[in-house]
Amino acid sequence: MQCACVEIPELRLQIITRREQTDTSVPLAVIEEDRPAAQVLELNAAARDAGLRTGLSYTLAQSLLPELHAHTVTDTEIAHCRSDIRDRLYAFSPGVEAWERIQGVFWLDTQGTGRLWSSPQAWASEVYSALDACGYSARITLGFSRFGTYVLARTMKERAGIRAVNTADEEQRAVDHAPVTCLPLSLRSRKRLRKLGITSMHAFLSLPAPDVSARFDRSARELHSFACKETPVPVQNHVPEVPVTTRIHLPDLTNSEQVMRFLEDPLQQLVLSVMNRGLLVRSVELTLHDEHDGRHHTELIPSAPSCDVKMLIKLIRMRLEADRIGSRLEQADMLLQTVRSDSRTQDLFDKGAEPGTKRAVAFALIRAEFGNASVRRIALQDSHLPEEKFAFFDAHNATDIPVLAYGYVDQSAAGPVRRVFLEPVPCDPRELFSSADILLGPVRYAPRWWIGGSGRTYYILGHGEIPEYWCFTDGPSWWLQGLVQ
Amino acid sequence: MTAMFPDRPAGLMLARELVPEAGTRRTYAASECPDTESVWSFNSLSGSLVELYGSSSLTALMPVLRDAQKQGEDVCWIQTDTTIFFPPDAHAHGVDAGMIYVVCAVAGNEPENPYAIAAGKAADTLLRLRAFRCVVIDLGPRTLRMAVLSRLLRCARLYNVAVICRTDGNGLLGSLVSVRVEANFEGPPDEGHGAGVLAYRLRAVKDRRTSVLWERIQRCGSAVCLR
Numbered sequence: 001m002q003c004a005c006v007e008i009p010e011l012r013l014q015i016i017t018r019r020e021q022t023d024t025s026v027p028l029a030v031i032e033e034d035r036p037a038a039q040v041l042e043l044n045a046a047a048r049d050a051g052l053r054t055g056l057s058y059t060l061a062q063s064l065l066p067e068l069h070a071h072t073v074t075d076t077e078i079a080h081c082r083s084d085i086r087d088r089l090y091a092f093s094p095g096v097e098a099w100e101r102i103q104g105v106f107w108l109d110t111q112g113t114g115r116l117w118s119s120p121q122a123w124a125s126e127v128y129s130a131l132d133a134c135g136y137s138a139r140i141t142l143g144f145s146r147f148g149t150y151v152l153a154r155t156m157k158e159r160a161g162i163r164a165v166n167t168a169d170e171e172q173r174a175v176d177h178a179p180v181t182c183l184p185l186s187l188r189s190r191k192r193l194r195k196l197g198i199t200s201m202h203a204f205l206s207l208p209a210p211d212v213s214a215r216f217d218r219s220a221r222e223l224h225s226f227a228c229k230e231t232p233v234p235v236q237n238h239v240p241e242v243p244v245t246t247r248i249h250l251p252d253l254t255n256s257e258q259v260m261r262f263l264e265d266p267l268q269q270l271v272l273s274v275m276n277r278g279l280l281v282r283s284v285e286l287t288l289h290d291e292h293d294g295r296h297h298t299e300l301i302p303s304a305p306s307c308d309v310k311m312l313i314k315l316i317r318m319r320l321e322a323d324r325i326g327s328r329l330e331q332a333d334m335l336l337q338t339v340r341s342d343s344r345t346q347d348l349f350d351k352g353a354e355p356g357t358k359r360a361v362a363f364a365l366i367r368a369e370f371g372n373a374s375v376r377r378i379a380l381q382d383s384h385l386p387e388e389k390f391a392f393f394d395a396h397n398a399t400d401i402p403v404l405a406y407g408y409v410d411q412s413a414a415g416p417v418r419r420v421f422l423e424p425v426p427c428d429p430r431e432l433f434s435s436a437d438i439l440l441g442p443v444r445y446a447p448r449w450w451i452g453g454s455g456r457t458y459y460i461l462g463h464g465e466i467p468e469y470w471c472f473t474d475g476p477s478w479w480l481q482g483l484v485q
Numbered sequence: 486m487t488a489m490f491p492d493r494p495a496g497l498m499l500a501r502e503l504v505p506e507a508g509t510r511r512t513y514a515a516s517e518c519p520d521t522e523s524v525w526s527f528n529s530l531s532g533s534l535v536e537l538y539g540s541s542s543l544t545a546l547m548p549v550l551r552d553a554q555k556q557g558e559d560v561c562w563i564q565t566d567t568t569i570f571f572p573p574d575a576h577a578h579g580v581d582a583g584m585i586y587v588v589c590a591v592a593g594n595e596p597e598n599p600y601a602i603a604a605g606k607a608a609d610t611l612l613r614l615r616a617f618r619c620v621v622i623d624l625g626p627r628t629l630r631m632a633v634l635s636r637l638l639r640c641a642r643l644y645n646v647a648v649i650c651r652t653d654g655n656g657l658l659g660s661l662v663s664v665r666v667e668a669n670f671e672g673p674p675d676e677g678h679g680a681g682v683l684a685y686r687l688r689a690v691k692d693r694r695t696s697v698l699w700e701r702i703q704r705c706g707s708a709v710c711l712r
Contacts, residue, residue, distance in 0.1 A: 322592070359559075362616035363586075366607050370590035374607075378572050378582045390572040395586055414578045415706035416670070416683060417543040418571040465683060465707060466540070466670040482571060485543035 003235050004108045004124060005149035006089065006131070007139045009159060011104035012073040013042040015081050018135045020071065029070045031058045040070075055187070078103055085136065092127050095237040097146075101222060102184060105153075107146050109235040124162045132160075144168040146235065147227045151175045151201065154182040176202035189220040201227075210382050244270050244336040252291065252328040256320035259288075259329060264313055270336050271309050279338040280305035284312055286319075286334055290327040298323070300368055301396060303360035305339045315368040322369050363395060372396075384445045385456070386420055386481055416484045418470050424479035427471060432478070436461035436469060460484065524699050525666070525687055527552035527619060530647040533663035533694065534638040538652045541685035543570050544705055545668035546621065546651065547578035553619040553647070554581055561617040563607055564589040565600040565624055586617075598627060605633035608648070612640035619647045626653045634661045655690065665691040671702070683707040 095109030441459030
């Protein structure tokens with residue numbers, strides 16, 4: 001056993017049940033807001049037995065079942081409840097992770113518990129009893145991976161209980177055979193999967209990542225990416241992040257050099273406090289308030305998490321000089337985002353001569369001067385429309401870049417290279433066709449025809465055999481998509 | 486010669502004395518033209534500031550990028566407007582577009598020529614820190630200041646980096662460039678190449694590496710490949 005998943009099913013409903021102390025025979029609903037058209041998010045067994053379903057509006061649900069009791073749960077209540085559960089789980093494991101994506105899901109690191117409990121099942125029983133004693137029904141699963149244990153919990157028939165698998169293969173088989181509907185996907189994604197005939201988890205996870213990112217919504221993308229990670233990620237223990245912040249009074253300054261003089265000392269103090277906690281600075285968020293109550297917010301990201309004050313000052317100075325704030329500044333708020341310092345992160349600074357580090361420093365300087373979106377990478381996408389055949393991704397978060405496998409490339413068939421306009425430019429067809437001949441076309445693309453998307457007809461125009469223009473018409477108007485160069 | 490340079494230390498010779506044809510404008514005949522590998526490849530362009538222009542400049546650039554990537558070097562592409570090479574076309578040429586870092590910078594505080602100034606600054610930062618060994622600056626109709634070009638040339642030579650500036654016209658970058666190449670599409674080369682084949686001519690207008698001018702004709706697929 002490597003990890004355990006604790007799922008608190010219908011967390012919001014359980015919060016209400018604990019808060020209101022209602023009887024289970026009373027039909028109960030959780031609605032998203034306190035208004036008649038609000039959507040019903042969760043229902044207890046009594047309400048479900050009466051024929052209600054989630055997704056209905058509150059008005060409709062109450063017209064169907066007049067004795068329905070509806071409540072809302074605030075984000076603060078949920079956060080408080082999660083924190084409470086997490087604290088209780090720390091009594092059973094030093095490593096507890098609360099999943100940010102889905103409320104009510106926790107993972108516990110079970111390694112090393114064998115010396116304190118006779119068996120993993122005995123350990124799980126105690127966790128179950130502890131949660132039950134404070135009014136939480138939980139499904140607890142013991143397994144080998146975070147996603148595997150989560151799916152095991154979701155496929156349990158009982159509302160509360162314990163389930164364990166003995167081998168990683170057994171867990172994998174259980175995941176493969178689980179229905180895809182056990183994942184909390186949106187209604188739209190579920191419909192799309194049904195249309196594609198994808199019912200099992202194995203079929204869903206076999207879909208290529210670029211196709212999932214192109215055709216499904218964010219939640220489906222994130223779940224697919226989470227499940228398909230090649231390297232299993234262990235339980236990520238929660239480390240409380242204490243914001244490191246300060247407020248500096250600026251006496252009506254307009255010059256960036258003057259502003260820097262007021263920022264340097266407080267920044268040094270903040271970085272010192274970060275170092276004392278064994279943390280590193282991941283980014284500096286600076287908010288400048290001017291005399292007209294205007295706010296200029298900016299975020300500076302160093303090449304790697306560090307406590308190098310000189311570099312941070314340099315980045316802030318570059319950004320302030322580039323932004324050239326004209327009005328008088330009265331106040332500055334500085335917030336340091338931190339990460340845990342481990343030996344591996346510290347090693348990065350000792351390897352100053354590595355090309356990757358130099359590149360990161362160069363990019364940090366460029367981002368400081370020209371904005372955080374100035375350094376990007378390209379990822380090919382599977383689409384028909386030229387401007388959707390590729391996308392830009394932030395080079396800083398290289399892990400988010402999807403890789404589309406195009407397979408073998410026959411370079412002998414490579415043609416001229418086109419220059420694409422990131423946004424097509426309107427053009428006059430008479431002028432275009434009077435000066436050039438059609439070399440290729442019409443080539444018809446009908447993107448999203450199933451939802452009524454308008455088609456495009458593409459042409460390559462040029463002189464003799466030499467291509468020059470790449471244009472298209474979408475019916476009423478003509479657009480220049482690019483040039484052949 | 487000594488009369489022209491009376492203060493020259495003994496033993497120091499001028500290039501034209503060492504190489505008789507240095508500085509002359511001789512075009513190679515087709516038979517004696519250097520092969521493409523020795524004049525138009527990543528290795529041959531390393532340490533040079535290159536100006537590339539003409540109707541097929543993007544297509545002519547792809548073999549160099551592919552060559553750099555084959556040698557394990559990542560490429561940085563500095564944009565100066567809202568256009569870029571079409572990544573699937575680059576992919577067809579064997580270039581891994583995913584390993585090209587794109588820098589799109591605008592110097593908002595510069596009222597004149599903000600894109601070119603930002604491109605110059607970004608290229609300077611990348612070269613000074615030796616972040617890449619192949620940097621492409623897609624200048625288009627813009628130009629860089631002489632001071633910036635001078636710094637780029639110095640860094641390119643010092644760190645053996647290929648700095649390729651793609652421009653829209655001949656001589657936009659002045660006399661500092663080491664290599665100036667014109668690349669233009671031509672019709673189908675001859676019947677032997679078969680139908681559906683296009684060619685582009687690479688013509689060195691200036692080449693300080695060899696001091697002689699060269700020409701090469703390269704083949705590529707025709708417009709049909711753009712489907």
